[in-house]
Amino acid sequence: MAKLLEFEGVSFIYHSLENETPALDNITFGMEREEFVAIVGPSGSGKTTILSLLAGLLEPSSGSIKIDGKPIKEMRGKASLMPQRDQLFEWRSIIRNVTLGLEITRTNTAENKEYALSLLKKYGLGEFIKKRPSELSGGMRQRAALIRTLVTSPEILLLDEPFSALDFQTRLNVCNDVYSIIKEEKKTAVFVTHDISEAISMADKIIILTERPANIKGIINIDLNKNLTPLERREEPNFAGYFKTIWDELEAHNDRRT
Amino acid sequence: MTEEHKKYLKKIKRHNLIVRISQFGILIAFFAIWELVAFLEWADPFIISSPSRIYKTTMDLYTTNMLFNHMGATLNETVISFLLSTFIGTFIAIVLWWSNMLKRISEPYLTVLNALPKIALGPLIIIWAGAGKQAIIIMALLISVIITIMSMLSAFVSTDKEKIQLMYSMNANKFQVLYKLVIPANIPTLISVLKINVGLSWVGTIMGEYLVSREGIGYLLVYGSQIFKLDLVMASTMLLCILASAMYFAVSLIEYLIKKLY
Numbered sequence: 473m474a475k476l477l478e479f480e481g482v483s484f485i486y487h488s489l490e491n492e493t494p495a496l497d498n499i500t501f502g503m504e505r506e507e508f509v510a511i512v513g514p515s516g517s518g519k520t521t522i523l524s525l526l527a528g529l530l531e532p533s534s535g536s537i538k539i540d541g542k543p544i545k546e547m548r549g550k551a552s553l554m555p556q557r558d559q560l561f562e563w564r565s566i567i568r569n570v571t572l573g574l575e576i577t578r579t580n581t582a583e584n585k586e587y588a589l590s591l592l593k594k595y596g597l598g599e600f601i602k603k604r605p606s607e608l609s610g611g612m613r614q615r616a617a618l619i620r621t622l623v624t625s626p627e628i629l630l631l632d633e634p635f636s637a638l639d640f641q642t643r644l645n646v647c648n649d650v651y652s653i654i655k656e657e658k659k660t661a662v663f664v665t666h667d668i669s670e671a672i673s674m675a676d677k678i679i680i681l682t683e684r685p686a687n688i689k690g691i692i693n694i695d696l697n698k699n700l701t702p703l704e705r706r707e708e709p710n711f712a713g714y715f716k717t718i719w720d721e722l723e724a725h726n727d728r729r730t
Numbered sequence: 731m732t733e734e735h736k737k738y739l740k741k742i743k744r745h746n747l748i749v750r751i752s753q754f755g756i757l758i759a760f761f762a763i764w765e766l767v768a769f770l771e772w773a774d775p776f777i778i779s780s781p782s783r784i785y786k787t788t789m790d791l792y793t794t795n796m797l798f799n800h801m802g803a804t805l806n807e808t809v810i811s812f813l814l815s816t817f818i819g820t821f822i823a824i825v826l827w828w829s830n831m832l833k834r835i836s837e838p839y840l841t842v843l844n845a846l847p848k849i850a851l852g853p854l855i856i857i858w859a860g861a862g863k864q865a866i867i868i869m870a871l872l873i874s875v876i877i878t879i880m881s882m883l884s885a886f887v888s889t890d891k892e893k894i895q896l897m898y899s900m901n902a903n904k905f906q907v908l909y910k911l912v913i914p915a916n917i918p919t920l921i922s923v924l925k926i927n928v929g930l931s932w933v934g935t936i937m938g939e940y941l942v943s944r945e946g947i948g949y950l951l952v953y954g955s956q957i958f959k960l961d962l963v964m965a966s967t968m969l970l971c972i973l974a975s976a977m978y979f980a981v982s983l984i985e986y987l988i989k990k991l992y
Contacts, residue, residue, distance in 0.1 A: 527899035553899040555892050563914045573900040575910070624900070 475502035476660055477526075477628060482535035483685075484521055494685035495521045498535070501679055501688060503628075503660060508651075510663045510671035512718060513681030513689075519664040521686075523630045526662065527553040539627055549577060552626035556633045558617035560605035566616050567592065567601040573624040588623045595619060595653055610638050611646045618650055622657055629654060629661040635670065647674065648701045655698075668722075672714045673702035680721050690721055779964040787965040797969075804935055804946040805973055807863060811870030812931040812977075816924060818871070819878025826879070827886040827912065828904065840880060848872045848934070852941050861942040869941070870934025874927045881926070885919035886912050921985045928977050932970070947973075 484496040495518040503509055511519050524530045525537060528548050539547040552573070560569045570588050574580040592598055595615050597608075605613055614634060621629055634650065635643045651674050654661050665671050671678050672694055680689045694714060696705045705711065761781045767773050768780030775783065791797040826833040852869060859865040889912050897907050939948020947966050954962030 524895075527895075528901075529895055529898055549901045553896060555896055557892065559890070559893050559896050561893070561911070561914070563917070572897075572910070576897065576900045576902045576906055630899075 477503040478538040497685035510675035517681045518686035551628040552621045553630045558613040631663040673705045783961045787961040808935040815874035823882035866938030869938035873934035874930035885916040
């Protein structure tokens with residue numbers, strides 16, 4: 473069976489007046505449907521570039537990206553981005569924030585609006601549909617941002633360090649929420665993070681990138697109980713082993729630099 | 731409501747009352763001292779005028795049907811130039827935001843036009859537009875339109891890049907980014923530009939009236955100073971204060987309505 477997502481020999485170079493900066497070098501990986509893949513790597517290694525390529529915001533300098541066997545250009549909107557901060561529009565109510573993607577694609581039908589409402593209710597935001605984002609807590613805002621990503625029914629969710637702006641306790645709770653929403657809605661997700669523990673607690677597979685220009689240093693399959701929440705997965709006996717493996721890979725990079 | 735909350739509200743009310751009484755008190759004291767100084771002739775009332783003389787001059791203007799003619803003429807020119815500069819300025823800012831190439835081409839021209847004292851263009855405007863209402867409106871428009879373009883453009887281009895990226899990732903086109911994000915995100919800037927334009931439009935109109943008019947408050951100011959009728963100059967200045975404040979409050983009302991809508 474064809475993979476849902478195929479990254480085939482993808483390279484990307486940023487151009488500026490002064491120079492050109494290769495960000496990705498010959499990246500190849502694939503993803504199955506409903507898989508949760510985390511990407512970790514040193515700062516500036518091109519993790520966000522991979523998401524931008526998947527969101528169609530950038531085009532690869534070479535190589536190909538396919539979703540469902542079709543070039544990504546033909547599949548615009550099939551991968552939906554959840555940025556680092558929630559980026560909710562303050563002048564819109566929560567329901568109007570969540571249906572923004574539907575408005576843009578002119579698919580704001582009664583049925584789709586009903587779906588948005590059902591998601592908001594299901595994930596504890598039913599009472600807040602007419603509120604402004606500033607009236608919500610950090611965790612609620614992240615949930616609203618994730619629902620905004622879900623309502624357009626994308627094939628792949630692109631999560632760009634979505635918890636980085638949250639305090640640690642909220643972060644752990646939101647992690648649980650986001651994970652359960654993604655699993656319940658049977659979505660495929662690519663998750664970029666600096667936090668190794670977060671990556672292990674949520675992902676089925678972790679891609680470790682080298683320093684820039686990024687290549688794939690290793691892919692680690694995470695074999696933790698999928699029925700547990702991310703917080704519970706942190707208590708699993710082999711969690712520490714995964715952590716050490718990934719840490720060592722990333723440290724090897726730091727050692728070379730020092 | 732708890733006793734503590736009642737106390738808190740009472741404290742806030744008292745604070746607000748003191749502020750209002752002080753504001754009103756300063757105004758009353760200013761006019762009272764001014765009147766007293768003129769009445770006791772500590773300063774020559776011919777030079778400094780007085781509130782009672784200003785009142786009398788204003789009533790004279792009213793009884794000769796001149797008051798509303800002059801106020802109406804100036805208000806009309808100011809409102810037209812205010813609306814034109816806001817709409818034209820915002821429209822040009824949108825065009826320049828849309829095309830980075832046009833933005834870059836126009837940058838030096840905008841900088842020079844912004845630095846140029848617009849009064850220097852007065853003689854040219856009078857020759858081109860004629861010594862009438864049009865010249866005054868063009869003068870007022872020139873004074874506020876450049877600052878409107880620059881303020882709005884600077885706000886448009888500093889719209890959160892991540893939000894723009896988010897919209898493009900949702901397959902938005904540039905027009906959707908403009909009206910769903912860039913314009914609503916910059917409503918606060920638009921409101922502050924409106925407030926700045928109130929002041930600039932009055933400056934432009936009065937300046938224009940100094941140069942060409944046969945009616946209006948600017949005309950009264952020039953006429954009063956030429957014949958050394960300082961009461962008329964002071965009365966005109968007071969009328970100007972009242973009209974400019976009224977327009978500022980009108981803009982504040984618009985701000986309130988927009989904030990309620992958004």
